[in-house]
Structure formats: C-alpha cells, structure tokens
Amino acid sequence: xxxxxxxxxxxxxxxxxxxxxTCSQNMNHEYMSWYRQDPGxxxxxxxxxxxxxVTDKGDVPEGYKVSRKEKRNFPLILESPSPNQTSLYxxxxxxxxxxxxxxxxxxxxxVV
Amino acid sequence: SQQGEEDPQALSIxxxxxxxxxxxxxxxxxxxxxxxxxxxxxxxxLILIRSNEREKHSGxxxxxxxxxxxxxxxxITASRAADTASYFCATxxxxxxKLSFGAGTTVTVRA
Numbered sequence: 410x411x412x413x414x415x416x417x418x419x420x421x422x423x424x425x426x427x428x429x430x431t432c433s434q435n436m437n438h439e440y441m442s443w444y445r446q447d448p449g450x451x452x453x454x455x456x457x458x459x460x461x462x463v464t465d466k467g468d469v470p471e472g473y474k475v476s477r478k479e480k481r482n483f484p485l486i487l488e489s490p491s492p493n494q495t496s497l498y499x500x501x502x503x504x505x506x507x508x509x510x511x512x513x514x515x516x517x518x519x520v521v
Numbered sequence: 522s523q524q525g526e527e528d529p530q531a532l533s534i535x536x537x538x539x540x541x542x543x544x545x546x547x548x549x550x551x552x553x554x555x556x557x558x559x560x561x562x563x564x565x566x567l568i569l570i571r572s573n574e575r576e577k578h579s580g581x582x583x584x585x586x587x588x589x590x591x592x593x594x595x596x597i598t599a600s601r602a603a604d605t606a607s608y609f610c611a612t613x614x615x616x617x618x619k620l621s622f623g624a625g626t627t628v629t630v631r632a
Contacts, residue, residue: 413563440618442620450624451609451623451624452564452609452622454619454620454621457618457619459618467619497561499563501564501620503618503620505618506551506618507551507569507613508569509566509569510554510564510566510611510620511566512556512563512564512565513563514562514563515561515562515563517561
C-alpha cells in the first residue's frame with residue numbers, strides 16, 4: 410500500500426529539548442516536504458527536498474532542520490523547540506511533474 | 522507565502538444540497554489541486570486540473586479553472602454528511618514543484 414508514515418503521532422516536550430519527527434515514504438518519490446498547520450493559516454511549508462542530498466527552505470524554515478540522506482526518509486529536526494512551534498505537522502511526498510501529493514497522518518507537537 | 526486563498530472560510534449546507542467553494546491565486550501555475558482534510562487528519566487528494574484545462578469532473582466533484590482570472594472553483598453535488606471536512610486548494614508553481622496551500626474552506630453538511 411502506498412503510504413507516507415510519520416512518527417510519532419503525538420508528542421509533548423519541553424522547551425529546548427531536541428526532537429526528531431520521522432517521515433518515510435514507500436513510493437520512490439523524488440519530492441518530499443514538511444508543512445505545519447495552524448488554525449486559520451492553512452498549511453505552510455517548512456522545508457522541501459527535490460532528491461537525495463537536495464533540500465531547500467520553504468516559507469517558515471526558522472527553528473527547523475531537515476536531511477535527505479536516503480530517498481525514502483525525510484526527518485524533521487527541532488534542535489531547540491520553543492512554544493511557538495506547537496503545531497500540527499505533516500510530511501508529504503510526490504513525484505515531480507503534475508502529480509498529487511501523499512500526506513502522512515500528522516504529528517501533533519506541543520512544546521511547553 | 523500562501524499562494525491560494527479559499528472563499529468562503531466556512532460553509533454550512535443541508536444534506537443533498539450542492540456546495541461551492543472558490544480559490545484565487547497570484548502567480549502562474551502548472552496545475553491546481555484540491556484536497557480534503559477530515560478533522561486534523563492527513564490531507565487526501567481529490568482532483569488535479571492542469572493549467573490548459575478549464576473543467577474536470579470526478580464523481581460528484583466538478584472543478585473549474587480560469588487562468589485569466591487566476592481562480593478555481595470546486596463544486597460538490599448532492600452533498601452527504603460524509604463530505605463534512607475542510608477543503609484546500611493547492612497550486613503547483615510553473616517554476617518549481619512547490620505545492621502552496623490556502624487556508625481552506627470548512628464545510629459542514631447537516632443531516
């Protein structure tokens with residue numbers, strides 16, 4: 410089954426404690442991206458990757474890091490989380506030209 | 522920055538009625554896509570319309586695209602309670618593969 414898997418689904422952490430949210434896809438997609446969703450703001454892109462070892466900033470990259478060492482994995486790293494990073498996070502993958510995106514089930518992060 | 526903006530922000534209709542929502546965007550696109558999200562879950566792709574297409578159907582969904590006005594509409598016919606969800610348009614830029622989403626329209630279908 411084609412899917413994007415995110416872990417964990419829920420996470421409560423304290424300010425400043427480094428965390429990683431994993432994302433894996435089984436569709437051999439070149440393009441992967443991370444979004445955050447906040448009430449009234451829709452989905453805003455954090456980082457994206459066009460292929461292995463190729464990453465670029467989206468609209469709201471501050472406070473986040475990513476890596477793309479393998480095609481299937483695209484982890485999101487928060488080196489020093491702050492309360493304003495409390496949000497619902499989605500990972501997505503897609504092929505390149507004129508293709509739909511597949512989304513993970515989301516990670517609800519709370520930073521206290 | 523967000524490319525698409527949906528209108529209205531919220532919509533409440535009776536089961537069996539049609540629901541129409543609109544999306545406006547700012548820059549040239551390769552295609553425009555619509556997604557559905559049920560209550561904080563992952564987004565699910567509904568339909569993709571390319572920049573050289575004007576109308577597309579999929580089941581009870583009808584999408585139009587007017588590139589001269591930089592706008593699109595999604596029509597859900599004969600709505601059902603299961604259509605209750607948030608709907609997002611997403612634009613696929615002509616210069617990159619970035620999908621940019623709007624803030625969404627929340628649709629409530631009353632039984």
